[in-house]
Amino acid sequence: MTIKFYLETYGCSLNSADSDIIVGTLANMDSIRVESIDTADLIILNTCGVKEPTEDRIISRLETLAVENTPIIVAGCLPKISLNRIERALPKFAAIIGPQSIESLSDVVPRVLMGEVGIIHLDSNDVSKLKWLESPPNSVICTIPICEGCLGNCAYCAVKFARGAVKSHSKRDIFDIVERCVRSGYKEIRITSQDLGTYGVDIDSNLVELTTMITKIDGPHKFRLGMFNPNLVLDSINELVQVMKSDHFFKFFHIPLQSGSNSILQAMGRKYTLEEWYQIINTVRQTFSDSTIATDIIVGFPGETEQDFELTTDAISKVRPSVVNISKYGDRPGTEASKAQNKVDTLAKKDRSRRLTILVNEILEENNKSWIGWTGEVLVTEKGSRGGLMCRNPSYKPIIINDVIELGETVTIRIVDAERAHLYGEVIS
Secondary structure (H helix, E strand, O other), X not given: OOEEEEEEEOOOHHHHHHHHHHHHHHHOOOEEEOOOHHHOOEEEEEEOOOXXXXXXXXXXXXXXXXXXXXXXXXXXXXXXXXXXHHHHHOOOOOEEEOOOOHHHHXXXXXXXXXXXXXXXXXXXXXXXXXXXXXXXXXXXXEEEEOEEOOOOOOOOOOHXXXXXXXXXXXXXXXXHHHHHHHHOOOOEEEEEOOOHHHOOOOOOOOHHHHHHHHOOOOOOOEEEEOEOOHHHOOOOHHHHHHHOOOOOEOOEEEOOOEOOOHHHHHHHOOOOOHHHHHHHHHHHHHHOOOOEEEEEEEEOOOOOOHHHHHHHHHHHHHHOOOEXXXXXXXXXXXXXXXXXXXXXXXXXXXXXXXXXXXXXXXXXXHHHHOOOOOEEEEEEEEEOEOEOEEEEOOOOOEEEEOOOOOOOOEEEEEEEEEOOOOEEEEEOO
């Protein structure tokens, strides 16, 4: 009997890749994914636990689904972060599995479909998950995880409880899966992990070696690298940008700052300084002046003063990143920061978030308007959320065109207009 399963995914690109692995695991069991709960034999929620609002949304979703007669499996990071909340929200859960125990689905699913409930499987498996990766259909974008876990001990982060120590996939396994994706027609290949800078520490390798290796794969594809923390690439950033001179790489760099105050960075447990963050940015821009710099900021971390916050706004004003992900600090269970006595007032956090958002929006609009008149090749990657087609130029700028073109095609355009979130282009050849 073919098993029909419904899957929802929350969280980061690593979770998205895990969902592709879940799909591949179930496909190996004669299963198909359906788009409606009403037609499903099984419901799977691949959850995220990085922020409280996301957790609240997932818990609310589980409470809504609790009335369903269809068995529900809860996967992802949240089971290792807030297991008790999941059990309260969904007392009749079929199974709960962790991010490193996806392979257990081959055992868990048949038991669930036979009516068993209350299965909990959070232990890690040593088997490489990559072999089950099944990239999404009807898309030219695929996401390939190269490792999980981190080397950090950030005071605010609960994801470390879910993902654990660094576990890298072998260069050969990654090479083979990239080559398979290229042969299958994927054009934007996203290389992801919790922190790309940790790649290889457990297998005597590193990110420079891996990127050098996959650059040798022929094809019209481009790689987009995910996030790396500054401290883990300080010694290798010059080599990395040399590798990324290849046309196979989008000039996109996600380098989190979190705070412009060194004292707050130290309190957060971040292992770099503002000056080292600047050093990484400057090295990138000396080679790729038009590169897209993305960063992350947490406002209102315990102990953050107005002066600390102003140091953050100063850093953003100076660097003018193309992407800034702003989060208001929120307690996560089991973290050091959650025990702090010097919490920032909620209204102050909201005010700082609002002010930083205004500054960032001004920077983004000015940055984007500076691209008007640019001409060059873009890769058509997906349908726009509000119509048209989304394209990416070599700097990974988001460009909307309204021409009828197949996904995966490369065309030459001229940028004719710009808003805060997007550029707009016209095809010229």
